[in-house]
Amino acid sequence: MPELPEVETVMRGLRARLDGRTLRNAAIARPDMRWAFPPGLAARLEGARVVGFRRRAKYILMRLDGSDSVLIHLGMSGRIVLTPTPDAPPPPHEHLRFETDDGWRFGFIDPRRFGSVDLVATANEDGHRLLAGLGPEPLSNEFTPALLSAALAGRRTPIKAALLDQRTVAGLGNIYVCEALHRAGISPLRAAHTVPGARAARLVPAIRAVLTEAIEAGGSSLRDYVQPDGELGYFQHAWRVYGREGEACSVCPGPPACAGVRRVVQSARSSFYCPRTQR
DNA sequence: CAAGAATCCTGTCAGC
DNA sequence: TGCTGACAGGATTCTT
Numbered sequence A: 001m002p003e004l005p006e007v008e009t010v011m012r013g014l015r016a017r018l019d020g021r022t023l024r025n026a027a028i029a030r031p032d033m034r035w036a037f038p039p040g041l042a043a044r045l046e047g048a049r050v051v052g053f054r055r056r057a058k059y060i061l062m063r064l065d066g067s068d069s070v071l072i073h074l075g076m077s078g079r080i081v082l083t084p085t086p087d088a089p090p091p092p093h094e095h096l097r098f099e100t101d102d103g104w105r106f107g108f109i110d111p112r113r114f115g116s117v118d119l120v121a122t123a124n125e126d127g128h129r130l131l132a133g134l135g136p137e138p139l140s141n142e143f144t145p146a147l148l149s150a151a152l153a154g155r156r157t158p159i160k161a162a163l164l165d166q167r168t169v170a171g172l173g174n175i176y177v178c179e180a181l182h183r184a185g186i187s188p189l190r191a192a193h194t195v196p197g198a199r200a201a202r203l204v205p206a207i208r209a210v211l212t213e214a215i216e217a218g219g220s221s222l223r224d225y226v227q228p229d230g231e232l233g234y235f236q237h238a239w240r241v242y243g244r245e246g247e248a249c250s251v252c253p254g255p256p257a258c259a260g261v262r263r264v265v266q267s268a269r270s271s272f273y274c275p276r277t278q279r
Numbered sequence B: 001c002a003a004g005a006a007t008c009c010t011g012t013c014a015g016c
Numbered sequence C: 001t002g003c004t005g006a007c008a009g010g011a012t013t014c015t016t
Helices: A004-018 A041-045 A122-127 A145-152 A159-164 A174-184 A198-216
Strands: A023-028 A050-056 A059-064 A068-073 A079-083 A094-100 A105-109 A116-121 A262-266 A269-273
Touching: A004 A050, A004 A059, A004 A079, A004 A198, A023 A041, A041 A094, A041 A116, A050 A122, A059 A122, A068 A122, A116 A122, A145 A159, A145 A198, A159 A174, A174 A198, A174 A269
Parallel strands: none
Antiparallel strands: A023 A094, A050 A059, A059 A068, A068 A116, A079 A105, A094 A105, A262 A269
């Protein structure tokens, strides 16, 4: 579920509470996630000191003293909850937990178990097989219209699918791709190879803007997503097309002057767009 | 190689 | 109220 803004928000929450702490009482309830927890994960966490955090795409990296980092992916339904009551009974679907030396409990909760946790050498984090093929970070200076244009050149697939492909740009998911395409006035059905040039020049700032605004709002909350402290993000109220089939988009007058937001299925996922303003 | 489909798993919600 | 089917924020792996 969580896309870049939600993962960034979670990472910041973890940093605020866990950075510098020593971990204890690590326990694994069930290791059979998308990929099984690595052998020895609990033992590695036990007594480790947390020395830093970083986000890459939709992954969280928690650096430990010593030479390795914990790589966390939340999948579709993953959630991390920090509570000041270590003795409370574990919530359903809490697969990994530990405590800090100042009495907080970290719980990794994921009903669908599409998430994963792994260990990776800190000196070579980006060499991990899950990170190695990722495209540029959309909020970095590296991500420019020229770079995006080059990544889209010659691709016959719809721009929607190309932007969901983490090799093109890292961290976008279904919601923010829909929102960014709407802001840029580009139809999700458009062939990717027709986007380079003027359209890419609109798309890059649109992606940046929607991600930045969503991070400022603490992400979008629906179903499973809450921040580690239990607060809800509120960017879902700022969606202009996602989940708004038949409604007026922010640009159009809406029915009857305009048919409103349309939903189509692409790559087995819903795309929401305004046929009048997105071409 | 590129693109689309199938797949993993559980919870929720709409409709009957 | 209860059952069934569709659908959900992801990303790999398998087929064409």
